Amino acid sequence: MKNNIPDISEENFNKLYTKFGYSALGYYYAIIEELQNNNLTYKLNKLKTLARKLKIKYFILKSFIDECTIIYDKNGISLFSQNNQLFWSKHLLEKNIDIKSIINRERRGRKKIPIKKSLKLTNAPYVNLTEEQIAKLNYKYGTLFIKKAIEILNDWLQKNTKESKKYLNKNNYGHFRSDSWLIYQTNKYFQS
Numbered sequence: 001m002k003n004n005i006p007d008i009s010e011e012n013f014n015k016l017y018t019k020f021g022y023s024a025l026g027y028y029y030a031i032i033e034e035l036q037n038n039n040l041t042y043k044l045n046k047l048k049t050l051a052r053k054l055k056i057k058y059f060i061l062k063s064f065i066d067e068c069t070i071i072y073d074k075n076g077i078s079l080f081s082q083n084n085q086l087f088w089s090k091h092l093l094e095k096n097i098d099i100k101s102i103i104n105r106e107r108r109g110r111k112k113i114p115i116k117k118s119l120k121l122t123n124a125p126y127v128n129l130t131e132e133q134i135a136k137l138n139y140k141y142g143t144l145f146i147k148k149a150i151e152i153l154n155d156w157l158q159k160n161t162k163e164s165k166k167y168l169n170k171n172n173y174g175h176f177r178s179d180s181w182l183i184y185q186t187n188k189y190f191q192s
Contacts, residue, residue, distance in 0.1 A: 012071045012079075020064060027064050028079070030054050032089060041088040115169055123147075124154035126168065133173045141176075141183075149176065149186040156182075 016024035034050060035042060042050060047065075051058040065087055068079035077090050118128035127150050129137075137146045153175055157164050167175070175182045 009072075015071055016064075016067065019067060020060070024064070027054075027056060027061070028068070030056075031065070031080075032092065035089055035092055040092050041086045043086055044082065044084070115171065118171065121150065121154075124150045126157035127154050128169070128171050129173060130171070133171075137176055145186060145190065146176075148189055149182055152185050152189070153182055 013024070016028070020027060031050075031054070034054070047062060048058050051061045054061070056064075065080055065082065069082055069087075071079050079089065079091075080087050081090050082088070115128055117130050119131055119134065121127055121129070129150075134146070137149075141149070153172060157168060157172075160168075174180075177183070
C-alpha cells in the first residue's frame with residue numbers, strides 16, 4: 001500500500017497536523033484505503049456514509065478532504081482532487097491505471113484445463129474431470145453423492161441435446177457448483 005501513497009512533504013504534513021492533530025495521518029491513510037476499495041473515486045454525496053464507516057465526524061471529514069485538495073505532495077500533485085460530484089487521488093489513479101487494465105485482462109477468461117488431463121471414468125465416459133477435481137468434490141460432497149452426480153451428468157451429456165453438446169469434450173468441474181442444477185438433482189435423488 002505504501003507504494004501507491006504519495007509522500008507528503010514535511011511542511012504540508014505540518015499544515016494538516018496543526019488543523020487536525022495526530023489524527024491527520026490516520027484520516028489520510030483511511031481515506032486512501034477506502035478510495036482503493038471503491039474504484040479509486042468516492043461520491044461526495046456519500047461522505048456521510050464514509051464518515052460513519054471511518055468513525056470520523058462528517059464536518060471534520062469534509063474539511064479534511066477540502067484541505068487535502070489544496071495541499072500538495074513532493075511532486076506538486078494535490079493529495080485529493082474533487083469536482084462537484086466526486087473526489088479522488090490523482091496519484092492513485094495514475095499508479096493504478098496499468099494495474100487495473102492487467103486485472104481486467106486476467107478476469108476475461110477462466111483458466112482452461114486441457115482435456116488430456118482428465119481421467120477416463122469407466123462408468124461415465126462423457127464426463128471430464130481431473131483427479132484433483134474429483135478429490136475436491138469427494139471431500140466437499142462425499143464419495144457416494146459424487147458418484148451419483150457424475151452418473152446424472154453423464155446421462156445428460158449422452159443425450160446430445162443442443163445444450164449438452166456445448167459441454168462435450170470440455171472439463172465439467174463447473175457443473176458441480178453448489179447452486180447448480182446437477183447438485184440440485186442429486187440432492188433430490190437422495191431425498192426421495
